[in-house]
Amino acid sequence: MFRRMFWFLTGAATGVWATVKVNRAVRRLSPESLAAKSADRALETGARLRLFARDVRAGMAQREGELQDALGLTGRDQPKVLPAGGDRTTALPAGDDTAGRPGRTSDLPAARRGITYNAHDRKDDH
Structure with a gap:
């Protein structure tokens, strides 16, 4: 009797576990979820590109300043x-x-x- 009860409970737990896993996969692969995930990744990529562009502009400004200092173009009589x-x-x-x-x-x-x-x-x- 305990053996039957053990296997019944093991089967029920496995069924619940499998049902939860399948439902999570279905929700994760639904069109709405995929669209939301794509939108989030696009926003994240846009933010990274903005940070990259800001870093590039800062580097350009720094290098331009270095070149102007090296060439002596930092005076007031600059054309x-x-x-x-x-x-x-x-x-x-x-x-x-x-x-x-x-x-x-x-x-x-x-x-x-x-x-x-x-x-x-x-x-x-x-």
Whole structure:
């Protein structure tokens, strides 16, 4: 009698255990659960990418500062860089806002206006 009772209880416990496991798997693999898990992982990935981008920007700013210090470009007389044709090709001295106006500094030769040309612009070499 005890042997039968033991096997009956063992079977019942195994059935309950198996039912709980199957129900958990069904809930975990349901479309709503998969969508929620995907959304959570997408948010986590987005947060990691934002942190990575912030670290990259901080590293870029630090390296730019190091390069400016090494090249001696940290002074107050640093020229303003104006885009021309989509790239940085000309620079005007700080405070020179009269360039391009007729009868003003634009009538002076380029060297006297403070305009410098990009050394990497190879369009004139060909």
